Amino acid sequence: xxxxxxxxxxLKKSKILPNYLEKKIRIAILSSFTLNGTGETxxxxxxxKNIQCITNLGAYNQYNQEILNTESTLYQFNPxxxxxxxxxxxxxxxxxxxxxxxxEKQRKDFVEKKFKxxxxxxxxxxxxxxxxxxxxNFFIPTKSNYGIFETKLKFGIQKMINKLNESLQDYISxxxxxxxxxxxxxxxxxxxxxxFDPKQFLFGDIKIALDFIPHLTNDLMGYVIATLGLSKRxxxxxxxxxxxxxxxxxxxxxxxxxxxxxxxxAYVEFxxxxxxxxxxxILLAINSKNNLxxxxxxxxxxxxxxxxxxxxxxxxxxxxxxxxxxxxxxxELNFGLENFVFIDDDPINRELMKSTLPQVLTIDFPKDxxxxxxxxxDMNYFNVLKITDEDKKRGKMYTQQKERKDxxxxxxxxxxxxxxxxxxxxxxxxxxxxxxxISQLILKTNQFNLxxxxxxxxxxxxxxxxxxxxxxCVQVEDKFGDNGITGAFIVHKDGTxxxxxxxxxxxxxxxxxxxxxxxxxxxxxxxxxNNVNKIKAEYIPTQKNKPIENFLPNCGFKKEGNFxxxxxxxxxxxxxxxxxxxx
Amino acid sequence: xxxxxxxxxxxxxxxxxxxxxxxxxxxTIPSWDSFxxxxxxxxxxxxxxxxxxxxxxxxxxxxxxxxxxxxxxxIILDD
Numbered sequence: 001x002x003x004x005x006x007x008x009x010x011l012k013k014s015k016i017l018p019n020y021l022e023k024k025i026r027i028a029i030l031s032s033f034t035l036n037g038t039g040e041t042x043x044x045x046x047x048x049k050n051i052q053c054i055t056n057l058g059a060y061n062q063y064n065q066e067i068l069n070t071e072s073t074l075y076q077f078n079p080x081x082x083x084x085x086x087x088x089x090x091x092x093x094x095x096x097x098x099x100x101x102x103x104e105k106q107r108k109d110f111v112e113k114k115f116k117x118x119x120x121x122x123x124x125x126x127x128x129x130x131x132x133x134x135x136x137n138f139f140i141p142t143k144s145n146y147g148i149f150e151t152k153l154k155f156g157i158q159k160m161i162n163k164l165n166e167s168l169q170d171y172i173s174x175x176x177x178x179x180x181x182x183x184x185x186x187x188x189x190x191x192x193x194x195x196f197d198p199k200q201f202l203f204g205d206i207k208i209a210l211d212f213i214p215h216l217t218n219d220l221m222g223y224v225i226a227t228l229g230l231s232k233r234x235x236x237x238x239x240x241x242x243x244x245x246x247x248x249x250x251x252x253x254x255x256x257x258x259x260x261x262x263x264x265x266a267y268v269e270f271x272x273x274x275x276x277x278x279x280x281x282i283l284l285a286i287n288s289k290n291n292l293x294x295x296x297x298x299x300x301x302x303x304x305x306x307x308x309x310x311x312x313x314x315x316x317x318x319x320x321x322x323x324x325x326x327x328x329x330x331x332e333l334n335f336g337l338e339n340f341v342f343i344d345d346d347p348i349n350r351e352l353m354k355s356t357l358p359q360v361l362t363i364d365f366p367k368d369x370x371x372x373x374x375x376x377x378d379m380n381y382f383n384v385l386k387i388t389d390e391d392k393k394r395g396k397m398y399t400q401q402k403e404r405k406d407x408x409x410x411x412x413x414x415x416x417x418x419x420x421x422x423x424x425x426x427x428x429x430x431x432x433x434x435x436x437x438i439s440q441l442i443l444k445t446n447q448f449n450l451x452x453x454x455x456x457x458x459x460x461x462x463x464x465x466x467x468x469x470x471x472x473c474v475q476v477e478d479k480f481g482d483n484g485i486t487g488a489f490i491v492h493k494d495g496t497x498x499x500x501x502x503x504x505x506x507x508x509x510x511x512x513x514x515x516x517x518x519x520x521x522x523x524x525x526x527x528x529x530n531n532v533n534k535i536k537a538e539y540i541p542t543q544k545n546k547p548i549e550n551f552l553p554n555c556g557f558k559k560e561g562n563f564x565x566x567x568x569x570x571x572x573x574x575x576x577x578x579x580x581x582x583x
Numbered sequence: 584x585x586x587x588x589x590x591x592x593x594x595x596x597x598x599x600x601x602x603x604x605x606x607x608x609x610x611t612i613p614s615w616d617s618f619x620x621x622x623x624x625x626x627x628x629x630x631x632x633x634x635x636x637x638x639x640x641x642x643x644x645x646x647x648x649x650x651x652x653x654x655x656x657x658i659i660l661d662d
Contacts, residue, residue, distance in 0.1 A: 006629070008595060008622055015597065036618045199637050200621060210625045 014040035021052035028079035030063040032090035033207040041217040079131040088138045099157040115167045136183035137165040222380035229443035232381045238344040239288040266369035271306035281391030285314040313398035334508035390484040400480040422479040424579040430464040430471045446544040449505040501537035514575045521574030608645035
């Protein structure tokens with residue numbers, strides 16, 4: 001079981017939290033049973049991540065009223081995230097005790113009716129709130145009056161809950177801002193006998209034992225981290241005693257532990273888990289003190305190495321200190337340090353990383369390699385609310401990026417380099433295929449981002465339906481491959497004579513290629529087509545967006561008060577080495 | 584040990600330990616609401632490595648009741 005503090009720790013700590021933290025979130029919690037303490041635990045866990053969290057716990061078992069009454073405190077609270085945590089006992093009522101007091105058909109009708117009720121709550125809530133809505137599924141009872149015969153029954157109590165869970169999952173899979181929390185998974189992971197304490201239940205209708213409130217909140221924090229775009233994007237790995245057992249420089253190629261039997265299989269298992277993360281878009285990098293040739297021999301030739309050279313977006317295998325190595329990785333991948341998780345078996349390296357670069361998430365890695373996978377599984381820092389095609393291709397794209405960098409080194413002159421890149425940008429207005437990716441870029445992009453306005457998926461959806469808004473995305477291709485959708489812009493077209501650039505951003509992957517000028521040329525062309533003669537823009541400086549600082553003046557914008565303006569009477573030249581395609 | 588019991592109650596109820604005595608109860612300590620009594624129960628069970636029965640829990644009206652139950656569980660408190 002992952003280590004967790006008792007609930008009383010969080011209750012006490014919640015009283016002494018700092019008043020101001022950089023990021024903010026409002027969380028509403030609705031429940032069919034006593035969930036006191038959840039709010040305080042959220043506040044503390046958020047504060048640990050520099051998030052100021054304001055919570056609102058709905059009145060005991062009043063979730064129906066809170067949702068159905070659009071004047072309720074829930075809506076007045078105006079949450080960013082709303083959790084609705086229901087439990088199997090409450091939903092079944094007397095059927096929890098006597099499921100077979102009614103026949104199979106009636107049981108089916110009952111489940112259908114309950115599903116419709118919940119569906120209605122989801123609908124009403126979505127119509128009346130911009131908040132993300134996370135509803136828990138139901139834990140499947142493991143005990144039955146029928147004992148071992150239960151699983152022989154037609155549409156028995158387990159099947160009923162299974163069916164309800166399935167219907168809910170099918171229903172919410174197409175909804176944009178509604179998610180299903182796997183409560184059944186939570187209960188089975190920790191065990192029904194632990195999570196449910198009969199005395200606490202009878203004494204105070206506490207259906208998640210107090211000791212498990214922090215565990216539950218920790219799982220739910222995954223949604224908070226993902227909503228605020230704080231998910232980690234890259235795992236930086238040590239080699240010796242991390243990806244294989246032993247030390248390659250001392251033990252040698254044939255003696256390191258890596259293979260199908262124990263203990264080498266622990267490392268194979270860990271590598272397979274990492275490969276799974278890589279396949280869904282988490283980048284992997286190496287930061288190891290070793291002779292490059294020794295390490296490469298293992299990576300390229302060892303028959304049991306699961307991770308190959310092409311799976312690593314960046315490799316720093318040298319005798320430099322790990323802190324400078326990770327800074328270089330950050331520089332090469334164009335990712336801020338806050339996107340990195342650092343994994344190293346040596347506690348001294350970890351301490352050094354923690355104290356020098358606190359932005360990097362250094363995890364306390366277990367001593368025993370059998371627990372490596374679990375250590376990563378238990379951290380919920382890789383959660384995202386949407387996995388796009390770009391995510392799945394990301395690992396491959398970064399391998400191409402490495403080739404681009406090598407090519408850049410071979411070509412001494414930047415102009416020649418860009419000309420030889422065979423750049424092509426495809427600019428499209430937002431559609432249902434690109435909206436999730438646009439929202440993702442808006443939430444995550446820090447560096448080449450003019451205003452750093454963060455819009456949720458629902459906002460992007462609304463912009464795309466608004467005739468007064470031009471919202472589009474940019475796909476970038478070059479001779480090394482497709483970078484996918486890596487740019488986005490939002491233009492307000494309310495004025496007849498002037499348009500306002502609300503959002504303009506490029507992923508760090510495609511920075512430094514003058515693509516921004518091609519996008520601006522596209523927007524200017526659209527403006528001219530609509531007889532607009534001025535575009536206004538604002539540069540909102542942040543700690544991270546220095547790379548875009550000179551973009552407006554470089555493109556001919558002039559400062560007018562707080563805004564920058566460009567008059568559209570002259571021809572705007574976009575780079576001739578970039579082919580623009582409009583769709 | 585008595586100090587320890589008072590200490591736990593003071594910590595859970597978020598009041599100075601000097602305010603706790605054997606007569607302390609939900610009537611005398613405003614923060615001693617029903618939820619804090621569940622928390623207190625949970626803390627006492629962990630601290631003294633014992634489990635109270637639901638009868639004991641419902642009968643508990645003040646600190647001296649807690650002491651009585653602990654004594655019945657064989658837990659010696661120094662007075």
